[in-house]
Amino acid sequence: MKYVQVGSQPLPAIAVGCMGLNKLSAKECDAFLSAAADAGLYYFDHADIYGGGECEQVFGEAATRLLLPREKLVLQSKCGIVPGVMFDFSKQHILKAVEGSLRRLRTDYLDILLLHRPDALAEPEEVAAAFDELEQSGKVRAFGVSNMHPYQIEVLKQCVKQPLVADQLQFSPAHAGMLSCGFEVNMLTDAGICRDGYIFDYCRLHGMALQAWSPFRYGFFEGVFLGDKKFQKLNDVLENIGQTYGVDPSAVVAAWILRHPAKTQVVTGTVNIRHLLAIAAGADVTLTREEWYKIYLAAGHTLP
């Protein structure tokens, strides 16, 4: 397993996303979490809104049943979205959201709290006050963001004094605009348009981990590209490279994300044990430069 330095701690490069955990029965959930923990996948990504809170709830119940030692788990959650209504980075909302996550996860503290999606009405002073209170009370040990561009992070950093250790963003071979704009600098192409404020470079400059959510999807939850005929060329290349290393195509995707020299991590979404373990094998594969570019091109991108 590859480890990535996230703030002060080295964490597994593969984080287990828990957005779909509420699809499992209690028995299936127990089996999934024990298999993950046995494989060294002890870093779990949550959000207060996943399944309306149900995902954190079923995780907390399963971790209690399984007697998973808290100190051996890394629990990350997110807050700041009121689904379909608004984004809310007010102090009151952040504190209340964390209380809810702690209660559902049955824990006294979160290892990492991320602000889920930028709130246009955010007051950095309020975010800072919330973070200070959460840090002082020991309820949150480290802080980060999600779906933010560099200037939004800089605005927060004017008041927030804790290091922001990670930015979680959508990233996959089929959703790689964050890299394409870096290839097509100063070109009049669509791919040359920067939609993220050059966040990859920003994260590298500031030592932030870049956590890739939806590593196997394309579009905004349009579908999974693995095995999809629309992505035949990509799937053929993934299959081919997978055979070279004796791993599943999904592992090659993980290896592709982790091959970037930024501090990249993969946040999986599967709730299938076989799929999870297959993906995790990608953390032990280092792709060559040629293989990495072949995958980028096979996903339909071009190079100038």
Ligand SMILES: NC(=O)c1ccc[n+]([C@@H]2O[C@H](COP(=O)([O-])OP(=O)(O)OC[C@H]3O[C@@H](n4cnc5c(N)ncnc54)[C@H](OP(=O)(O)O)[C@@H]3O)[C@@H](O)[C@H]2O)c1
């Ligand atoms: N920060 C944010 O705004 C944000 C947004 C969305 C998600 N997230 C986080 O990112 C995590 C991942 O998101 P996601 O679920 O969209 O990501 P994903 O891992 O790209 O997609 C999951 C889908 O891929 C399928 N899959 C995985 N391996 C497969 C394989 N080998 N063959 C066929 N299908 C396979 C899964 O099906 P099976 O279950 O059948 O394997 C599942 O339907 C979430 O759990 C959440 O923690 C964060």
